[in-house]
Amino acid sequence: MASSRGNAPSEPAKMExxxxxxxxxxLHVILESRCPYVSSRNYSGDQISSSPSPSSSSSSSSSxxxxxxxxxxxxxxxxxxxxxxxFWRQSNLEPxxxxxxxxxxxxxxxxxxSSPKRGLGGNMSGKEPCSYxxxxxxxxxxxxxxxxxxxxxxxxxxxxxGKGGGMSGSKRSTCTSSHVLYKKSLLSLRSLYAxxxxxxxxxxxxxxxxxxxxxxxxxxxxxxxxxxxxTRGEEADMQQFVFSPVDTSCGRLCLSVSYCSSLLDVRSEPxxxxxxxxxxxxxxxxxxxxxxxxxxxxxxxxxxxxxxFVRRHSWSYESYSKSHxxxxxxxxxxxxxKNPSYEEYRTCPDFPLPSNVDxxxxxxxxxxxxxxxxxxxxxxKLPLIKDEHRKMSDEKSSSNSSSSKxxxxxxxxxxxxxxxxxxxxxxxxxxDNDAKISLGSRSGSSHPSVQHGPAKNSQVGALVHMFQNAxxxxxxxxxxxxxxxxxxxxxxxQDSNKTIADALNELREYGDLKDGLLRKxxxxxx
Amino acid sequence: MNCEVFQxxxxxxxxxxIREVLRCILxxxxxxxxxxxxxxxxxxxxxxxxTYVQCGDMEVERKIDEKIDQFIDRVEKHPNKKNxxxxxxxxxxNKQATWFTNRVERLYWEQxxxxxxxxxxxxxxxxxxxxxxxxxxxxxxxxxxxxARRTALEASLRDVLFQIIRFVNDKKDHVPPIPNLEGxxxxxxxIISRFxxxxxxxxxDAPNWASYNAQLTCNDHERTLLLLYVFVQELK
Numbered sequence: 001m002a003s004s005r006g007n008a009p010s011e012p013a014k015m016e017x018x019x020x021x022x023x024x025x026x027l028h029v030i031l032e033s034r035c036p037y038v039s040s041r042n043y044s045g046d047q048i049s050s051s052p053s054p055s056s057s058s059s060s061s062s063s064x065x066x067x068x069x070x071x072x073x074x075x076x077x078x079x080x081x082x083x084x085x086x087f088w089r090q091s092n093l094e095p096x097x098x099x100x101x102x103x104x105x106x107x108x109x110x111x112x113x114s115s116p117k118r119g120l121g122g123n124m125s126g127k128e129p130c131s132y133x134x135x136x137x138x139x140x141x142x143x144x145x146x147x148x149x150x151x152x153x154x155x156x157x158x159x160x161x162g163k164g165g166g167m168s169g170s171k172r173s174t175c176t177s178s179h180v181l182y183k184k185s186l187l188s189l190r191s192l193y194a195x196x197x198x199x200x201x202x203x204x205x206x207x208x209x210x211x212x213x214x215x216x217x218x219x220x221x222x223x224x225x226x227x228x229x230x231t232r233g234e235e236a237d238m239q240q241f242v243f244s245p246v247d248t249s250c251g252r253l254c255l256s257v258s259y260c261s262s263l264l265d266v267r268s269e270p271x272x273x274x275x276x277x278x279x280x281x282x283x284x285x286x287x288x289x290x291x292x293x294x295x296x297x298x299x300x301x302x303x304x305x306x307x308x309f310v311r312r313h314s315w316s317y318e319s320y321s322k323s324h325x326x327x328x329x330x331x332x333x334x335x336x337x338k339n340p341s342y343e344e345y346r347t348c349p350d351f352p353l354p355s356n357v358d359x360x361x362x363x364x365x366x367x368x369x370x371x372x373x374x375x376x377x378x379x380x381k382l383p384l385i386k387d388e389h390r391k392m393s394d395e396k397s398s399s400n401s402s403s404s405k406x407x408x409x410x411x412x413x414x415x416x417x418x419x420x421x422x423x424x425x426x427x428x429x430x431x432d433n434d435a436k437i438s439l440g441s442r443s444g445s446s447h448p449s450v451q452h453g454p455a456k457n458s459q460v461g462a463l464v465h466m467f468q469n470a471x472x473x474x475x476x477x478x479x480x481x482x483x484x485x486x487x488x489x490x491x492x493x494q495d496s497n498k499t500i501a502d503a504l505n506e507l508r509e510y511g512d513l514k515d516g517l518l519r520k521x522x523x524x525x526x
Numbered sequence: 527m528n529c530e531v532f533q534x535x536x537x538x539x540x541x542x543x544i545r546e547v548l549r550c551i552l553x554x555x556x557x558x559x560x561x562x563x564x565x566x567x568x569x570x571x572x573x574x575x576x577t578y579v580q581c582g583d584m585e586v587e588r589k590i591d592e593k594i595d596q597f598i599d600r601v602e603k604h605p606n607k608k609n610x611x612x613x614x615x616x617x618x619x620n621k622q623a624t625w626f627t628n629r630v631e632r633l634y635w636e637q638x639x640x641x642x643x644x645x646x647x648x649x650x651x652x653x654x655x656x657x658x659x660x661x662x663x664x665x666x667x668x669x670x671x672x673x674a675r676r677t678a679l680e681a682s683l684r685d686v687l688f689q690i691i692r693f694v695n696d697k698k699d700h701v702p703p704i705p706n707l708e709g710x711x712x713x714x715x716x717i718i719s720r721f722x723x724x725x726x727x728x729x730x731d732a733p734n735w736a737s738y739n740a741q742l743t744c745n746d747h748e749r750t751l752l753l754l755y756v757f758v759q760e761l762k
Binding site for chain 1 (some may be wrong): 558561564565577579684687690694695696701
């Protein structure tokens with residue numbers, strides 16, 4: 001065959017290229033509808049994109065890639081096809097054999113570990129048998145059952161006698177030959193494209209790429225030029241469809257498929273739905289009990305702090321549980337130490353303090369641990385009260401134990417209530433009778449005082465702070481106690497068994513002591 | 527040039543199944559004849575577990591839907607008759623104008639006959655048999671019968687699609703050279719026959735019927751004359 005011109009490819013070269021591209025395109029058509037991997041460029045199985053009408057061909061041609069124009073068939077991206085065709089580009093005389101393998105688990109594997117859309121790229125081309133294009137860890141730990149459900153064979157049989165349209169010695173006939181070959185190859189590929197969608201394996205493919213459910217099977221593929229023939233048993237289950245060969249001047253292109261027609265049992269196997277579900281009330285969500293950690297917190301007294309607190313999400317819940325340092329909390333949270341979740345909240349370092357929180361006041365929780373303090377705000381009257389209690393503390397009986405320190409703290413708080421008669425404080429303490437009991441038994445009980453108002457809690461906290469910082473009534477023994485108290489409440493953890501009754505007793509003692517001192521001072525003046 | 531005629535297997539369909547079945551068959555044939563650059567469009571049937579392929583040309587889709595509407599109207603007007611749709615591909619040849627012919631002549635090189643036997647159902651009762659002479663079985667028996675019929679129709683439709691694929695593969699020489707166009711590359715025509723001119727055994731007699739059918743799909747003037755003739759015959 002004479003080449004037509006120097007620049008144009010010769011007829012044999014054209015035919016060679018047509019044959020090579022036919023092999024590549026056939027592989028692409030097959031794997032595109034059997035390989036569950038979908039690239040980001042692809043559209044869905046029910047693609048809506050349409051080819052342009054002939055009237056608008058110029059504007060739409062740009063959407064087609066160069067390889068789409070081969071055989072006038074634009075296909076979805078299929079990396080598996082591109083990876084496997086290089087071998088046959090070098091030698092198109094080797095048959096392309098594509099095995100579509102059904103892989104099923106045999107119990108003991110976690111179906112959630114399967115990823116039907118992952119990694120089903122076939123092995124590289126080669127003559128030696130290779131693994132079935134599926135990583136071993138992608139289908140769980142269980143054993144797998146593999147079965148070839150389709151075997152496609154695409155090959156160019158070289159040999160004389162083909163009744164293609166080309167005739168030797170004629171320039172026009174050689175051109176016709178390649179054109180005829182191209183036309184017939186194009187028709188064959190159209191048929192192939194329709195056929196792959198009519199075979200049973202296509203339904204499995206569609207089930208796999210469906211994102212609605214996790215299937216207990218997967219599809220793999222193997223591309224090679226040599227395979228072992230089917231056994232008799234396997235062949236008995238197979239049906240065959242042979243496409244009409246495309247004759248060329250030197251051979252013919254053959255395409256056939258052996259497929260398993262009975263795959264209904266596979267599709268009927270149970271699957272796991274993975275449809276996403278919204279959980280509106282997840283743990284830590286504002287919708288799920290926004291005041292869960294503040295059961296007694298009144299709605300009207302919400303502060304910016306608590307509003308921010310309510311908006312915390314589950315991630316912040318975890319950070320709460322990790323931190324155990326003392327965290328400043330607003331006065332409005334003072335009584336929630338009984339709630340275990342409250343402790344988690346308290347460990348969060350990110351709480352913004354409201355503007356009305358002037359200082360930090362610490363109250364104890366379960367025995368006055370050093371980290372179990374919370375802050376409450378101070379009031380204008382507190383300095384005055386603090387001074388008076390400082391005087392009272394000078395006459396306090398000495399006690400070096402931590403219990404006395406604790407008693408001084410708690411009793412000073414209660415003393416404040418019992419001794420000064422301030423209506424505001426009195427009112428707070430009067431209303432908080434239950435709170436007195438609950439303060440004494442800090443482990444496991446709630447703090448109903450908060451239910452009666454956060455301001456009262458802040459007053460109590462202020463008193464406690466004042467008593468902690470006040471100098472001892474007795475210089476010799478109480479100074480050390482105060483200094484130790486001023487050291488950051490390190491000894492607060494030592495006495496955990498004080499009750500409110502003890503605190504009241506101490507308060508009465510201080511009250512009596514104070515009265516005595518006042519009388520003495522009056523008498524001395526007098 | 528020989529005109530290849532392909533008679534597809536007759537299908538027994540119900541009224542509500544006509545559209546899906548015809549769409550599937552017509553688009554499958556046209557996909558095999560839209561030899562220009564196309565981006566195939568996979569379409570899943572709603573009534574059957576079959577995926578067929580469209581060439582993606584919107585004009586083709588519109589024309590097919592239009593013809594299907596006409597077919598459905600024809601079926602409703604003429605129930606209890608076998609109905610046929612003929613999809614023809616032709617080439618346009620210039621010819622010297624005469625008294626009864628245009629300058630343009632169509633040479634048909636391929637014809638596909640789609641044969642449907644539509645069970646008669648009045649409008650609004652799709653899916654159920656409304657023949658008053660037949661007692662509808664109550665309960666599960668009727669549902670099982672419908673399921674069996676649906677399964678059989680799906681298998682038959684799949685057979686028809688494979689039939690198309692085999693025809694396309696077996697006969698390739700008669701296809702004209704592919705023009706450099708996108709989408710549908712050959713002009714085509716869809717004709718709905720109002721009466722049955724197929725007796726089911728015409729594969730061997732196809733050339734005669736083909737020529738007769740080719741006459742039916744000739745130019746407008748001749749078509750008008752022939753329709754008048756047929757109308758007169760029917761009146762007789």
